[in-house]
Amino acid sequence: MISRVAIVGAGTMGAGIAQLCAQSGFSVKVFDSFPAALKSLPQRLRSGLDAAVLKGKLTTAQAERAAASVSPCAALEDLGGADLVIEAAAEDLKVKQDLFARLDAICPDAILATNTSSLSVTEISAGLKSPERAPGIHFFHPPVVMKLVEMIRTAKTSPEVFHGVWDWVLTGLRRTPVDVKDTPGFIVNRVMRPYYLESQRLALEGAAITTVDEACRGVGLVPMGPFELMDLIGLDVNLAITKVLYESLGRPERFTPQFPQERLVEKGALGRKAGRGWYLYEAAQRTGENPEAADLLPRGGVLTSAEIWSRISGALKSEAELARAEGVAGRADIDTAIKLAMNFPQGPFEWQDRSANTAKQGR
Ligand SMILES: NC(=O)c1ccc[n+]([C@@H]2O[C@H](COP(=O)([O-])OP(=O)(O)OC[C@H]3O[C@@H](n4cnc5c(N)ncnc54)[C@H](O)[C@@H]3O)[C@@H](O)[C@H]2O)c1
Structure with a gap:
């Protein structure tokens, strides 16, 4: 039974996971090696809990209890006794x-x-005396909002440990776990990669970035086009993940980092947070295309919106199928992960089913 939780790292994710655990009724110890991070933790937790009260997710009394159940710890040794x-x-x-x-x-x-x-x-836990007690629990940012948790199994993770944590995530935290093999990028970061890379290939063939974004949004299956999404994530953060996946999957051609994104990152055009990325922003509002991006791309594309979506969705579906075939996760878990992480109404296998059904009906 898991009741005492400890968290190492009081940064963006550590603080968010601590808040989620505390407001779910668990007592939480948090250690960080950077004293300022630990010092500011109660204040950051308090802001997160106040926001939950304002949204009607918690009562003031529940927020008080949650705040009181988190203990910042000055030494890693203080985490002894955690489950x-x-x-x-x-x-x-x-x-x-x-x-x-x-x-x-x-x-x-x-x-x-x-x-x-x-x-x-597998590598993180390799030195443990019993690596069977070390699964991955991949929360998404911000953990109090995002329902998805990728539960990572290594070849050594014991089924008892995996299922114990799974039940805790499901019933204790009321999140949605998906079962994932320990492979680069797990589900979401891997299966979504073609969204960012195929769209840049299309732009390099002359498709305007606004046309690509509108073509994707227009189908009603994705809330944001790939370029506006990269701007939101941060071009640097997104590129770093592409690079890690490219290297760890053995440099497959389809995951090759694309030079327009690399150049924009070099120029500091990192997306919304920098006021410029693929687009320009003023006071968080998009004001137009970034000429620095336009200068890197040819003009005069002739692809229709349907052709653009077909290329992008086809690349995404084929990555989902490849991940399934390699045993990364099952179809249902891949669809669930993409829907919850990306706020897509359907997952890539459901797109496939839909087109197969439409084709059948047309016959
Ligand atoms: N930010 C995200 O969107 C996100 C989402 C899912 C997973 N993650 C993962 O979560 C982890 C933390 O990411 P983050 O965004 O919270 O980073 P962050 O930089 O906001 O926080 C990391 C914290 O860890 C502390 N730290 C560093 N070395 C330490 C050590 N040896 N002992 C104790 N504390 C130490 C730092 O002082 C910092 O407070 C990373 O592994 C990251 O890949 C991040």
Whole structure:
């Protein structure tokens, strides 16, 4: 039974996971090696809990209880006695391996889970005496809002540990877990990659970025086009994930980082947060296309909206099928993950089913 939770890292994700656990009724200890992060944690938690009260998600009394159930800890050793440790420290293999080596001794009976986005859970947990107690629990940002949790199984994760954490995520946190094999990018970061890369290939063939975004949105199956979405995510953050996947999957041609995005990142055109990316922004409002992006791309594309969507959706469906065939996850979990992470009304296999049905009806 999981009741005492510990979190390593009080940054964006650690604080968000702590709030989610606390407002779900668990007592939470949080350690961070950076004293300022620990010092500001109560204030950041308080803002998150106040926002939940304003939205009617929590009563004031529940928010008070949640705030009181989080204890910032000045030493990793203070996490002893936890049933579950969630590591949400820096995305660096050495940092995570060192933390796991220390946690192995401090919490000899706990489940030790990492929230890594892009590293191998197998490698992070390789040095543990019992790596069977170390699954990945990949929350999405912000954890209090996002329902999806990718539950990562390594070849060594014990079924008891996996199912114990699965039940806790499902019933304790009321999130939606999906079952994923420990592979680069898990489901979402991998299956969504063609959305960003195929769209840039189309732009390099002359399709205007506004045309590509409108073509995608126009179908009603995606809430944001690929270029506006990259601007929201941050071109740098998005490119870093592409690079990690490109390298860790053995440099497949389809995952080759595209030079327009690389050039924009070099120029500091990182998206909304910089006021410029593929588009320009003023006071968070889009004001037009970024001429720096236009200068990198040819003009005069002749593809229709239907052809653009067909290329992008086809690349996404084929990545989903490849991931399924490689045993990364099943069809239903891939669809669930993409729907919940991306706010898509349907997942890529449902698109496939829909087109197959439409074709059948047309016969
Ligand atoms: N930000 C996201 O959208 C997101 C989503 C899912 C998963 N993740 C993953 O979650 C983890 C944390 O990401 P983040 O965005 O919260 O980063 P962040 O930089 O906001 O926070 C990381 C925190 O870890 C602390 N830290 C670094 N080394 C430490 C150590 N050795 N011991 C204890 N604390 C240490 C830092 O002081 C910092 O407060 C990463 O593995 C990341 O890949 C991030």
